[in-house]
Amino acid sequence: MPLPQQIxxxxxxxEAGYVSMRPVVKQIFRLHELTDMVVSVAGKDAERVRQIxxxxxxxYNGYRYWWExxxxxxxxxxxLLAPFPDDEPSRPxxxxxxxxxxxxxxxxxxxRVVEISRQEASAKKLLGKSSPWGILFQFAASSTPRxxxxxxxxxxxxxxxxxxxxxxxxxxxAMLEAAPRALRHRWLALRPPAAITFVCPR
Numbered sequence: 001m002p003l004p005q006q007i008x009x010x011x012x013x014x015e016a017g018y019v020s021m022r023p024v025v026k027q028i029f030r031l032h033e034l035t036d037m038v039v040s041v042a043g044k045d046a047e048r049v050r051q052i053x054x055x056x057x058x059x060y061n062g063y064r065y066w067w068e069x070x071x072x073x074x075x076x077x078x079x080l081l082a083p084f085p086d087d088e089p090s091r092p093x094x095x096x097x098x099x100x101x102x103x104x105x106x107x108x109x110x111x112r113v114v115e116i117s118r119q120e121a122s123a124k125k126l127l128g129k130s131s132p133w134g135i136l137f138q139f140a141a142s143s144t145p146r147x148x149x150x151x152x153x154x155x156x157x158x159x160x161x162x163x164x165x166x167x168x169x170x171x172x173x174a175m176l177e178a179a180p181r182a183l184r185h186r187w188l189a190l191r192p193p194a195a196i197t198f199v200c201p202r
Contacts, residue, residue, distance in 0.1 A: 003053075003072050003080075005031050011065040029067075035080050037065070040153045044084050046077045053077070085202060087150045093159045095140045097200040102158075103193040114190060115199075125180040132175040132183070136196075139171055145198055156201040168192035 009029045013022040029037075035049070037060050042048040052058050053070040101121075103114045121133035130138075145159035163171065169192040176184050 003031055003070055003076060007031065007034050007067050007070070009034065009065055009067045011063045014059050014062055014064045031080070034067070039081065039084055043152055044081050044086065046074050046081055049081065050074060050077045084152065085150050087147075088157065089147045091147060091157055093140075093145045093147070093198070094200065095137055095198065098140075098159075098198040099156070099201055100199040101136060102197040102199065103190065104195040104197070105191040105193050107194075112191070120183065121175075121179075123180050123183055125178070128178060128180070130178050132178050135171070135174045135178050139196075140198065145196075148197065150202070151199075154199055154201075156199045158197050158199060160195055160197045162195045163193060165192060165194075168194065 007029045008026065010024050010026050012024045038049050038052050038058055041058055041060055042052055050072060053072060056069045057064065057066040059065075098118060100115055100117045103116065104111070105114075106112050116132075118133055121136065122131050124131045140161075143161045145161040148158040148160040150157050172190060172192050176187060176190075179187060
């Protein structure tokens with residue numbers, strides 16, 4: 001039996017640790033809309049998408065969505081996924097297309113990822129010669145970010161570069177020095193990143 005083109009979906013805010021008292025909202029999703037949301041979570045993985053369709057629930061952007069179990073065979077799921085972008089390891093890195101960076105620090109349970117947008121990092125302090133984004137631009141120009149993956153959640157190709165601690169410390173110090181006061185205050189808790197990922201929408 002083919003998948004329905006319209007699916008009744010309920011959703012509510014996801015609250016960890018206790019039963020949510022938030023109201024439940026009901027909405028009709030078109031099949032491609034539900035598929036898009038599931039792919040954002042599971043990636044372009046037909047088996048994982050099929051499992052989520054069958055389970056009838058997914059957590060996305062702080063909300064839990066659920067629907068009646070949808071059964072489908074892999075060929076039908078693969079056909080649904082065909083229009084979604086694939087990874088392109090041969091795609092060259094173009095910093096002018098980057099809209100954000102992800103700063104990774106720590107490891108294990110201490111692993112932390114901080115996202116900084118290009119718009120935010122482009123602010124300059126009064127009479128400043130460069131912005132934090134300009135510092136990142138110089139860093140990327142002297143490094144070779146390698147292709148990582150296409151992120152369906154971000155709808156972007158990700159390019160990653162790892163840093164030794166001393167270089168990461170210098171980079172962060174230069175970014176803080178270039179940042180205007182309000183931005184520098186927000187970034188004071190940042191730690192030298194072990195890796196930087198550039199987010200480049202396709």
